[in-house]
Every structure is written in structure tokens, then in C-alpha cells.
Amino acid sequence: MSESAPTTTWRQQISWGELAAALVLGGVGVAMIVDTRSIRVLATANAVGPRFFPYVVGGAAAIVGLWLAVAVFRGDRAEPEASEDIDLEQKTDWRTLAMLTGAFVAYILLITPLGYLLSTMLFFGGTAFALGARRPRSLIITTLVVPFITFMVFTRLLGIYLPNGVLQAVI
Amino acid sequence: MDNVGFLLDGFATALTPTNLMFAFIGVLLGTAVGVLPGIGPAMTVALLLPVTFSLPPTSAFIMFAGIYYGGMYGGSTTSILLNTPGEAASIVTALEGNRMAKAGRGAAALATAAIGSFVAGTIATIALSFVAPQVVKLAVALGPADYVALMVLAFVTVAAVLGSSIVRGLASLSVGLMIGLIGIDAQTGQARFTLGIPQLLDGVDVVVVAVGLFAVGEALWVASRLRHTAAELIPIRGKGMTRSDWQRSWKPWLRGTALGFPFGTLPAGGAEVPTFLSYALERRLSKHKDEFGKGAIEGVAGPEAANNAAAAGVLVPLLSLGLPTSATAAILLAAFQQYGLQPGPQLFSNNSALVWALIASLYIGNFMLLALNLPLAGIWVKLLRIPRPYLYAGILMFAALGSYTVNLSPVDLALLLALGVLGYFFRRYGWPVAPAIVGLILGPVAEQQLRRALAISQGDTSILVSSAFSILLYTATALVLIVPLVYRLTHRSRDDEVRPAPDEQGSSSPLDDDNATKTTELNEMAEPGVQSTSRSVPPDRKDSE
Numbered sequence: 046m047s048e049s050a051p052t053t054t055w056r057q058q059i060s061w062g063e064l065a066a067a068l069v070l071g072g073v074g075v076a077m078i079v080d081t082r083s084i085r086v087l088a089t090a091n092a093v094g095p096r097f098f099p100y101v102v103g104g105a106a107a108i109v110g111l112w113l114a115v116a117v118f119r120g121d122r123a124e125p126e127a128s129e130d131i132d133l134e135q136k137t138d139w140r141t142l143a144m145l146t147g148a149f150v151a152y153i154l155l156i157t158p159l160g161y162l163l164s165t166m167l168f169f170g171g172t173a174f175a176l177g178a179r180r181p182r183s184l185i186i187t188t189l190v191v192p193f194i195t196f197m198v199f200t201r202l203l204g205i206y207l208p209n210g211v212l213q214a215v216i
Numbered sequence: 217m218d219n220v221g222f223l224l225d226g227f228a229t230a231l232t233p234t235n236l237m238f239a240f241i242g243v244l245l246g247t248a249v250g251v252l253p254g255i256g257p258a259m260t261v262a263l264l265l266p267v268t269f270s271l272p273p274t275s276a277f278i279m280f281a282g283i284y285y286g287g288m289y290g291g292s293t294t295s296i297l298l299n300t301p302g303e304a305a306s307i308v309t310a311l312e313g314n315r316m317a318k319a320g321r322g323a324a325a326l327a328t329a330a331i332g333s334f335v336a337g338t339i340a341t342i343a344l345s346f347v348a349p350q351v352v353k354l355a356v357a358l359g360p361a362d363y364v365a366l367m368v369l370a371f372v373t374v375a376a377v378l379g380s381s382i383v384r385g386l387a388s389l390s391v392g393l394m395i396g397l398i399g400i401d402a403q404t405g406q407a408r409f410t411l412g413i414p415q416l417l418d419g420v421d422v423v424v425v426a427v428g429l430f431a432v433g434e435a436l437w438v439a440s441r442l443r444h445t446a447a448e449l450i451p452i453r454g455k456g457m458t459r460s461d462w463q464r465s466w467k468p469w470l471r472g473t474a475l476g477f478p479f480g481t482l483p484a485g486g487a488e489v490p491t492f493l494s495y496a497l498e499r500r501l502s503k504h505k506d507e508f509g510k511g512a513i514e515g516v517a518g519p520e521a522a523n524n525a526a527a528a529g530v531l532v533p534l535l536s537l538g539l540p541t542s543a544t545a546a547i548l549l550a551a552f553q554q555y556g557l558q559p560g561p562q563l564f565s566n567n568s569a570l571v572w573a574l575i576a577s578l579y580i581g582n583f584m585l586l587a588l589n590l591p592l593a594g595i596w597v598k599l600l601r602i603p604r605p606y607l608y609a610g611i612l613m614f615a616a617l618g619s620y621t622v623n624l625s626p627v628d629l630a631l632l633l634a635l636g637v638l639g640y641f642f643r644r645y646g647w648p649v650a651p652a653i654v655g656l657i658l659g660p661v662a663e664q665q666l667r668r669a670l671a672i673s674q675g676d677t678s679i680l681v682s683s684a685f686s687i688l689l690y691t692a693t694a695l696v697l698i699v700p701l702v703y704r705l706t707h708r709s710r711d712d713e714v715r716p717a718p719d720e721q722g723s724s725s726p727l728d729d730d731n732a733t734k735t736t737e738l739n740e741m742a743e744p745g746v747q748s749t750s751r752s753v754p755p756d757r758k759d760s761e
Contacts, residue, residue, distance in 0.1 A: 063645045070387055077394060077409070084406050093670040095401040095408060098663040102397060106390040113383045123646025124380050130254060130604055132443040141439045145612075146633070152616065153629045161620075169613050176439055176605035187606055192613065204270045205621055 063117045071110025077103030144175035160210020165192040219349050226572030230580055235278050238271070239577050242279035243584045246286020251294055251596045252607065254434055256306075257287035257527075258543035258650065262426040263611070265551060266618040273555045274570050278577040280551060284544065285337060285581045288527050289589055292329045292520055293596050296322065297450050306523070308495040312508070312515030314450070319511045323454040326593050328465045328513055329520040331457075334586040335466075336473040336521035340528035341578045343477050348564075348575075351536040355561040360669035361679050363537075365686035367662040369693045370483040370539055375651040376696050377488060388647045391638070392655025395420055402660070403667065415627040420635075422550035424619045425656055428632045429649050431615035433639015435608045440640070442604065449600055452593060465517040468498050472521030479522075480529020486542030487526035494522035528578065535559050535571060538661065543650035546657045553657075 081099040125133055148171035155164040170188035178184045196216075199205045209216065229235060245267070249260045264283050268276035295306040296313035309329065316325040358366075375385030398409045399419030410416040457465070472494045479490040498518040499508050508515055533539040538560035540546035552559050557567060564571055589596075602610075619632040642649055673679035681687055 060645075066641060066645050066647075067387070070390065073394065074390070077397075080409060084401075084408055086406075087404055093667045093675060095404045095406045097670075098666065099397055099408060102390065102393045102659070105386075106394060109383060109386045109390050113387050116381075116383055121381070123384060125646055126437065126643040130438045130443050130608075132441050135441045137440045138442065139440075141442070142436060145436060145439050146637075149612075149629075149633045149636075153626045153633065156620070156626050156629065165613060165616075168616065169609050172435075172612050173605045173609035176442065176608055178603065178605035178609075191606075191610060195613065195617065199617070199621075203267060205266070206624075207621070208624060 059118060059120065060122055063123060064114055067110050067113035067117055069110075071107050071114060074103045074106030074108075074110055077106065141175055141177075145172055148172050148175060156210075157208075158210055160212050161207040162192060162196045162209055162212055162216065164210070165196070168192075219345065222568055222572045223345055223576060225569065226574075226576035227579075229274060229569065229573040230278055230576040235275055235573070235577070236580070238275045238279040239282045239580050240584055242282025243286045243581050243588060244282075246283035247290040247585065247588065247596065248286075248599060249283075250287035250290020251599050252290075252602070252611075253294055253298060253600060254438060254608075255431075255611070256291060257284065258426070258547055258653070259430040259434070260287035260290070261544055261547045261551075262423065262430055263614050263618060265423050265426075265547070265554075266621045268551070269554075269621060273557070274573050276551070276555070277570060277574045280548065281574055281577040282581040282584070284548065285524070285527065285578065285585055287544075288524055289330065289333055289585050290596065292333065292523070293326060293589075293593060294600065296325050296329065296516070297452070297597060298600060306491075308491045308519040309516055309523070311495070312512050315509070315511035316513065316516065317450040317452070317511075320453040321511065321513075322450060322452040323456045323593075324458070324461050324513065325511075325516050326452065327457045327590065328461065328517045330586060330589040330593075332465065332469040332472065332517045332521040333524040334582055335469045336476060336523075336525040337528060337582040337585075338579065339470075339473045340477045340480070340525035341575065341582065344528050344531055344578070345575050347481065348532050348536045351532060352561045352564045355537050358685070359683065360665045360672065361681075362683055362685050362689075363665040364662060364669055364680060365689035365693075366483070366537065366539055367658055367665065369689045369696075370541055370658065371651075371655065371662075372693045373483045373696050374541065374654045375648075376700065380646060380648075382697065382700060384645075384647045385651050388642065388649065389651040389655040391647075392425075392652035392657075393659040395425055395652075396656040396659035397663075402664070413627075415623075415625060420631060421619070421622045421628065422547070422553070422657055423622055424628050424631050425635055426547050426550070426653055427615045427618050428635025429639040429642065429652060431611050432632055432636025433643060433649065435612050435615075436636055436640040437643040438604075438608055440644075449597070452597060461513050464502075464504070464513050467501075468494070468514045468518035469521040471497060471501075472518040472523075473525040476522035476525030476527075477529040480526030480541075481532040483533065483539065483541045486530050486545070487523045490522040490526050491519040494518040531578075535563065535574075536561065538563075540654055540658060543653045546650075546654045550657050558661075 077099060081096050081103060084095050084099070086094040086096060127133065148168055151171070152164055152168040155167065159167075166188055169192050170184065173184060173188065178187075196207065200207055230239065245264055246260055249255055249263060250257060255263070261280070261283055268279055271279065291306045292309050292313070295310035296317050298314075313325045313329065316322060371389055372386075375389040376382045377385075394409075396419075398416055400407055400417050407417055472490075475494050475497070476487065476490040479493075480486060495515055495518060498512075498514040499505065502508065502512060502514050504512055504514070527544075530540075530542050530545045533541055534545045534549060536559075538549065538558060540549045549559060552563075557563060557570075615636075616629055616632060619628045622628055639649060641647075642652070669679055670677065681690065
């Protein structure tokens with residue numbers, strides 16, 4: 046029953062992305078071994094210095110990467126992770142991913158000059174919009190209210206300091 | 217008797233009004249976040265870690281106890297009403313629980329899950345309070361080499377059990393170990409793999425890695441394939457548990473507890489295995505075998521009890537040996553480290569007040585959860601209706617907040633994004649996230665023990681296998697790696713199929729069959745016939761990439 050028609054294409058396809066991921070892992074392992082040689086070992090260090098464990102880990106990564114690459118090359122394919130809101134039949138939505146990453150990068154750049162509250166409102170609104178929130182009224186209200194409440198709870202209730210940039214004097 | 221005294225002292229600490237409030241907040245937050253779709257217990261704990269930054273250790277850990285158990289409870293609600301388990305340990309609950317909800321017995325399913333969790337959680341917490349001190353007594357005799365062996369076993373079992381394929385689990389583990397090496401070597405003060413970035417000298421903060429891989433990775437992964445038709449949410453119907461429901465539930469609760477707790481204490485990946493075993497057992501013992509697959513209450517009661525008993529069991533190696541055996545436990549270990557505490561035998565002698573207050577608040581948290589969950593299930597369900605764009609925007613906002621509060625540095629946010637992208641590829645290529653977290657947190661501890669062992673022997677590696685205990689552990693590790701490989705090889709030669717052989721009887725259609733590969737290993741351990749998540753995904757979906 047399991048080897049029926051729908052599964053015959055399994056072996057003919059090699060997932061190139063997966064193969065690349067495995068090779069990257071192996072490559073990072075090798076790079077780690079090479080880089081480990083530049084870690085200075087003090088003369089006073091006893092038998093096992095700071096190089097030993099990196100060699101073990103780098104070696105393990107190289108072996109596992111190679112192992113996975115061979116498995117993938119021979120047709121082994123992964124199960125992409127399932128989740129509540131995931132539709133695995135869809136193609137990757139690069140546009141949404143690019144918008145999300147863009148919002149994130151903007152957040153990284155703006156959080157210090159603008160301060161936590163303003164930059165977070167931009168970030169929250171931007172990500173919600175990227176993910177498909179389109180009704181202006183609810184988008185604007187949540188974008189203003191959710192970061193504000195979060196900010197107040199963390200700074201006033203939990204006593205955690207969050208620098209607030211241009212609004213520092215106001216709130 | 218000593219320990220009973222300590223436990224009573226712990227209750228005295230935990231029952232002060234302030235600490236009761238922290239326990240309550242923890243339970244409330246844990247359940248609320250755990251209910252949210254896409255968030256499992258590990259992510260719940262990671263996201264809520266920053267909330268405790270400003271608290272004194274005892275209050276923080278009392279809150280964590282609540283968050284830990286609350287996250288577990290929340291997950292079962294989601295799987296029953298949405299049929300979409302947030303984590304492997306809830307897959308089985310979704311199996312029967314969702315069918316019960318569809319058949320109009322949702323209230324009974326939620327009740328048996330909540331009461332079963334309470335029964336199992338309480339019994340398992342009692343067991344924890346007695347077993348953990350015994351393990352501590354044994355642990356004192358362990359040398360550094362024995363710890364190395366324990367950690368190797370933990371690494372390999374976590375990689376093998378948490379995920380669909382061993383090699384991908386090991387790949388994830390080695391990524392975690394590599395990230396864990398970044399920063400200044402604690403023993404010699406040498407910078408390692410910092411790529412010249414000064415902010416990396418202190419290492420990558422655990423919160424940033426956990427939240428990046430779990431929360432940001434999940435948000436990106438969801439964003440790439442957002443389901444545009446919302447998953448079907450089944451309203452709670454029915455009157456709760458009838459007399460016959462009680463009669464059919466109490467034995468599975470106890471059996472689930474008996475399975476869950478011992479498995480939780482072993483380094484066997486936490487709650488996944490016992491829930492599957494419990495389901496298989498209840499199915500075999502039930503007088504209503506025909507109801508299985510259509511909403512049998514035993515199939516909810518047993519696995520839910522096993523899940524919660526295992527959650528308490530996991531705390532035994534965590535507290536007494538400093539050995540996390542699940543992603544959630546690894547993040548709890550990181551929480552201890554934030555306060556400069558290292559779980560292990562010394563924790564019980566040096567910080568006994570804190571440990572026992574934590575254990576006492578597990579009992580209290582359990583009572584609070586029972587009281588909260590039976591009447592409030594309807595409110596939790598409302599959380600499932602949050603529109604997805606706002607839900608994931610909120611998750612991202614909290615993830616960023618948690619990472620930002622660590623150092624108030626945009627560099628951590630950049631790291632968070634990079635780790636989120638890594639987490640995205642983990643999900644896309646089926647690498648489990650949990651082994652990376654365990655490797656990240658346990659790796660530095662393992663290195664320390666390894667170097668300590670080799671310093672004692674002056675570099676002679678034979679010390680690593682010098683005790684019977686360590687040889688036993690390495691043998692077990694080898695078995696964990698070899699047995700599934702041999703199993704696959706023998707099956708492959710028979711049916712000339714590249715992927716792992718699906719179970720023989722359980723699947724009736726190619727759809728289920730394809731789905732079943734995810735849990736094939738577990739199915740094989742349990743019994744043929746346990747099917748995996750019931751969402752149907754056509755086998756050709758991989759072409760969509």
C-alpha cells in the first residue's frame with residue numbers, strides 16, 4: 046500500500062536546497078577546525094586547552110554534514126515542519142518574507158535613534174501589514190495600542206528599563 | 217524525613233501572598249501563551265523569560281514553575297479544538313481529542329485532559345520530590361567522566377528522538393554546539409569564533425538563540441506559507457464528563473502517569489515517547505476499541521496524563537544532575553544560569569530553599585491550573601481567534617523585546633534576525649529545533665566536564681571509559697544510534713524504498729501514509745496503528761518548493 050503510485054517520484058528528485066544546507070553545515074565544520082588553529086594556547090594551559098572541544102564539534106559537524114549530504118543525494122527527503130497556520134501545499138511566499146525581513150532590518154536600524162516605543166509601533170504595524178492585515182481601522186488601533194501597553198507593562202509594572210529615544214522626555 | 221521538612225519549608229515560602237501571586241501570574245501567562253497556535257511549551261518559556269528579569273530568583277522560579285505547567289495545559293486545549301498540535305507530545309491528544317470535539321463532546325475531552333493533567337501532575341510532582349534527592353545522593357559519587365558520558369547520551373537521544381530523522385537531529389545538535397562555543401573560553405580567557413565582533417565575546421545569549429530559532433523562525437516559516445483559509449476551530453460542546461467518562465478515564469490517567477514519569481526522568485527526549493506508548497496501551501486495553509480513531513476518551517486521558525507526568529519527570533535530571541532532556545528543560549536550565557545558578561547536586565545543598573520552593577509551587581500551580589482551566593476554557597478559546605497577522609506580529613514583537621532587554625543592543629536584534637532565518641531553514645528542511653537548543657546550553661557544560669576529566673588524567677582519554685557507569689551509558693548511546701539504522705536497513709532491503717518504511721497496518725491511504733513518516737520511529741516503538749497528525753497533506757507537496 047505504501048509503495049503505490051504517488052510515491053514513485055520520491056527517488057528521482059534530489060532536494061538541492063537540502064543538499065546545500067548539508068554542505069554548508071559540513072563546510073562550517075571544516076572552517077571551524079581550520080579556525081581553531083588560530084586560537085592561542087597559553088604555555089601554562091594543562092593537557093586540554095581551548096582547542097580540544099572545538100576540534101570535536103567541528104569534526105562532528107563536518108561528518109554529520111557529509112552524512113546528511115550523502116543521504117539527501119541518495120534521495121532522502123525531509124518532512125517540512127507542520128504547524129497550525131502552515132499550508133504546506135503553497136509555494137514559498139517570498140514577497141511576505143522580504144517585507145518581514147525589511148521591517149526587521151528597519152527596526153534594528155531605528156530602535157536606538159527613535160527609541161523603543163516609536164520603533165516598535167512601526168515594527169508591529171509593518172509586520173502585521175506584511176502578514177496580511179489590511180483593514181485600516183483595526184491595523185491602526187492595534188499598532189498604537191499593543192506596543193504602548195507592552196511598553197507600559199514592562200517599564201512601569203515590571204521595572205525593566207527600555208530606552209525611549211526621542212520620546213524619552215515625554216513618556 | 218529530612219526532605220519532607222525541606223518541602224514544608226518550600227511550601228512556607230511559596231504560600232506567601234507575593235509568591236502566590238507570582239505563581240498565579242505564571243500559570244495564567246503560561247496557559248495563555250501555550251494556548252496560542254504555533255507556540256509549544258519551549259517557546260512559551262523562552263518568550264516569557266524576560267518577564268522575570270527584574271524578579272528575585274525565588275519569585276522568578278516560582279513563576280517559572282507556573283509557566284512550565286501552564287504551557288503544557290495550554291497546548292492540549294489547542295490540539296483538541298484546532299486539531300493542530302503545537303508540539304510532538306500533543307499529537308496523540310489531537311488524534312482522539314479533536315474527533316471528540318467534532319462529535320460534540322469537546323467539553324468532556326477538555327475536562328478529561330485537565331483533570332488527567334492535574335492527577336498526573338500531582339502524582340508525578342510527589343514522585344519528583346522523593347526521587348530527585350535520591351538521584352542527588354547518587355550523583356555526588358559521579359566524576360567528571362561520568363558526566364561527560366551522561367551528556368553524550370543526552371545529546372544523542374535528544375537528536376534521535378526529537379525529530380523525524382537521526383542525521384537531521386544530529387545536524388541540528390551540531391549547530392547548537394557550534395553556537396555554544398562562540399565567545400570567551402571560561403577557563404583560559406581566549407576568544408573563540410567571535411569573527412572580530414566585540415559583542416560576541418560574551419557569547420550569544422541563550423534567550424536570543426532560543427527565541428530566534430523558535431519564535432522568529434516559526435513566524436518566518438508561517439509567513440512563507442500562511443494558510444489563508446483559517447484552520448477550523450471547533451466550538452466547545454457537550455456537558456463535560458459523564459459518569460461513564462469518569463469510569464473510562466481514571467485508569468488511563470494512572471497508567472499514563474506510570475508511563476510518563478519514568479520516561480521523563482530518562483534522557484529520552486521528554487514527553488513524546490510516553491504519550492505514544494500510552495496511546496498504544498490504552499488502545500489495546502480499552503473495551504471500546506471500535507471508538508479509537510473516532511474519539512475515544514481513553515485516548516485523550518492516557519496521553520495527556522503521560523505528557524504532564526513526563527513534564528515533572530524531566531525536572532528530576534534537570535534539578536539533580538543539571539541535565540536537560542527536552543528543549544523546555546534546556547531553557548529552564550538557561551534561566552537558572554541567568555541567576556548564576558548551576559543545577560546539579562550542589563544546587564540542592566547550596567540553594568535548597570529555592571529548589572524546594574520551586575517544587576512546592578509545582579503542587580500549587582497544579583491546583584491553580586485545575587481551578588483555572590475548567591471554568592476558563594471558553595476564554596482560552598477566544599485566544600485561538602486572534603487574527604493571524606496580529607498574532608505573529610505580536611510574537612515577533614515579544615521575541616524582539618526579550619532579546620533587546622538582555623543588553624539593550626541592536627546587535628542582539630540583528631543576531632535574532634539571523635537566527636530566525638536559520639530557524640526558517642531548519643523548518644523548511646526538516647531539521648528539528650530542540651536538539652540545537654539542548655546542544656547550545658549543554659555544550660559548554662559538557663566541555664567543562666570533559667576538560668576537567670582530562671585534566672585529572674593529564675590528557676589520558678581512557679579516563680572517559682574508566683567507570684562501569686560511563687561504559688554502560690556509552691553502550692546505551694550506541695544502541696540509540698544503531699538500532700534505528702539497522703531497522704531501516706533491514707526494511708529498505710525488503711521493499712527497496714529510500715525513506716523509512718511506514719508502519720504496516722495503520723495507514724489506509726497514501727495520504728496518511730505520507731504523513732506517518734514523521735512519526736514512524738515513534739510508531740514503531742509504540743505499535744503499528746498509531747497514525748500521526750491527521751492533517752492530510754498530499755505526497756506531492758514537496759514539489760511546491
